[in-house]
Amino acid sequence: MKQEIDQSKPLILLYKTPLGFYFYETNKNEIVSVNEQLYKYIDAVMKDNKREVQQTKDVINVMQ
Structure with a gap:
């Protein structure tokens, strides 16, 4: 069976360490x-978590 790749999302790998947050x-x-x-x-976008996406957007907007 052929796996479909979601073209609407970037091909990235998120990871964090004790020193920071990164993506490949x-x-x-x-x-x-x-x-x-x-x-x-x-992370929320990649998981299709719409509620978390909106909450995080709100936090980012407040910080700007």
Whole structure:
């Protein structure tokens, strides 16, 4: 059976360490450092968690 890839989402791998939050961008072969709020937002988007996406957007908007 052939697996379908969701083309609407980027091909990235999120991970965190005791020193920070990161994602691996597969198309560019780069590791990108992000803050905790952006990490949570990307995680929610990747999981299709619409409620968490909106809550995280609100937090990011307040911080700006």
